Amino acid sequence: MMKSKIVTATLALCCLSPSFSYAQSTAPTIADEVIFTLSSETLTAPRTIVEHPKADFIKLHFKSLNLPQGSAIRLTSRDGTEVVQYTESQQSWFAQSLFGDQVLIELIPNAKGEIGQFEIDYYMAGNESLAESALLSTCGINERKDVACWQDSHPEKVSWSSPVARLLINGRSLCTAWRVGPDNRLFTNNHCVSTASELKQTEVWFNYQRTTCNGSLATTVKVMGNELLSTDYTLDYTLFTVDDFNKIASFGYLGLDNTEPVFGNGIYIPQHGAGNPKELAIESDKNGSGLCQIDIASTNGRGTHTDTGYFCDTIGGSSGSPVLNTSDNKAIALHHFGGCENQGVKISKIWTKVATFFNHTLPNGSVSQTPPQVRExxxxxxxxxxxxxxxxxxxxxxxxxxxxxxxxxxxxxxxxxxxxxxxxxxxxxxxxxxxxxxxxxxxxxxxxxxxxxxxxxxxxxxxxxxxxxxxxxxxx
CATH class of the missing domain: 2.60.120.380 (Jelly Rolls)
Known part of the structure; x- marks a missing residue:
């Protein structure tokens, strides 16, 4: 059996502190950047381990990767539940994140016995505590709960949360995104992802949620951002596609409502606030009904009367979440501002910009009434x-x-x-x-x-x- 070399990072650590304002115009951070050099030329075996004690995940950045045809590089998490393999040479790129505090790197030879060469120049070490931001967007008592906590009282809303995903941007920043329509289309905020190059370095995590109320995590399905279709600063939206779309097709998709929001209409928000496993905001202690609703039908956002307002709880990282009608489970707004009230950009404003990507037909939603739990x-x-x-x-x-x-x-x-x-x-x-x-x-x-x-x-x-x-x- 080949021996593995263990490399524990004790080198320069750059902590990326989260930053928030009333208008959450930047995405919160959830990782430390670790300056770290590792080259295959210095290794004595084709296997090595990179370890960062107490990291929630590790995301390696390769300065270079050169693979002879038929060879590969394989990355495996400490517990073996996540394995990714790459077969093409690449320069200056992030590998997919792997849960846990350790990554096993293996060079797989081709039929001729040739193996690849690589150089790592840094990595991101996940640190969930960085996302524990001040509750700028929690109006009164925090009423966001794990989606599974609502299964008995609001099973339909739990099902409609299935198309909602967490974003990991450049290995360190957090936002929320969601599938819209039956094709390969997803929404998030412009202040989360605004360029094609940024999108290529963005992971989209589906099924990142707990299997029971406050329980263990379900198996997460990760895909990478692919093509940026449309983005707009004033309306703070980005419409994009992902690689490996078939891996997430089973999670369903949301529909859109381009009518004007009406004061008092019921809403709810599935989200990955603070990067947490998926949560639902359904109740509000600021409303007489005890439930979330539209509290300001129209208000200014980055533009004049682009937004609608609500006291439904959100937090840093919730940016990009869908604001869903209680009546038909369609998205009526794209959440983007924190504060009390919280705000979302009206779909009625966004639709005119993106209609061509949906053949000018408002999409309806479709989900399984039992969100898929995929076990490896x-x-x-x-x-x-x-x-x-x-x-x-x-x-x-x-x-x-x-x-x-x-x-x-x-x-x-x-x-x-x-x-x-x-x-x-x-x-x-x-x-x-x-x-x-x-x-x-x-x-x-x-x-x-x-x-x-x-x-x-x-x-x-x-x-x-x-x-x-x-x-x-x-x-x-």
Whole structure:
């Protein structure tokens, strides 16, 4: 077994302090920039570890990466749940962030035994405490809660929060974004992302939320920003696309309402304030009804009468969140200003600027009534004692970077009747799949040929089941 070299950063640390004003015109920061030099030329083995104690995530910046054809570089988080692999040479770029305080770097040789060369010049070390900003946008008591805390009282609103994502910009800044319409389209604020180069260095985190109220985190799905379609300073919006769109298609999308906001109409705001796992603001102690509503129908923002106002709680990092109608769950505003009241740019103002990107047809929204929770399945590591009630579904994924051979996906053991569905590239459904064995027991098997895409596995309870084991076995 090859030895790994561990490199712990004790070099120059540049702390990026968050900055806020009444109008949250800059995105809060959530990471320390660590000046750090590491070159493959100084390594004695093709594996090395970069470690930053207590970091919430590490995002490596490569000054250069040169890969012979057929070779690769693989980055793995400490717990092994996140693995990314790159196969193309690049200059001056950020790799995807990985959760935890350690990253394993591996150079993978090609068929000729050739390996790549790299040079790292710095990295971002995630520090969640930097985002614990003063509550400039919390009006009265803080009433934002984890989305899962609202599941019993407001299940529909929880479902409509699914298309909302957290942004990590240049490895350190925070905002919120959301899918709009069925195609590859997302909104955030201009003061979050305003240039094409900035967008290319922006990660979009879907499903970054807790599985239960104040509980553990769900599996996060990360994609990168791609094309900046339209942006405007005065209306403080940016419309953009992402890479690997199929990875986030299952999270649904929001619709738009271009009518003028009306005083007293109910609203709610799904958001990633302070970079927190997704939260919902539904209630407001500033309103007699106890619920969020439009409190000022029209007010000035960066332009004259561009905004609408509300006491619904937000915080730094909530910028870019959708302000949704309670009546139809469509976005009526794009949140961007903090203070009491908080403010969002009216969709009625933004729509005229972006209509061409939607064929001049206002999009309606669509989400699953149960937001997808994607759990990662690691090859050769069985998941045991799985259980679901009749009609329930469980979605799992083998990441493309972990698919090195054909995989045999199998379920076994337990009681009841579990059904297995497998599909490459997107989550399967009851009518869309690559493999569905149709057995009347819990013993089902699918073979997934090697493809460089994520592999999705769905378990569905035809009858309630318990004690089932699931395994993805590599071909020997």
């Amino acid at each position: 399945l690691i090859p050769n590591q069985p998941l045991n004692n799985l259980a679901l009630s009749q009609g329930e579904e469980m979605l799992l994924m083998v990441k493309a970077s972990n698919r090195k051979t054909n995989l045999t996906i199998s379920i076994s053991s337990g009681s009841g009747d579990a059904d297995l569905y497998v599909k490459t590239g997107q989550p399967p459904t009851q009518s869309l799949y690559d493999c569905r064995p149709y057995q009347s027991t819990n013993n089902e098997t699918c073979v997934a040929p090697l493809v460089n895409e994520d592999l999705y596995i769905m378990l569905r309870a035809y009858r309630s089941f318990a004690g089932v084991s699931l395994t993805a076995t590599e071909k020997q």
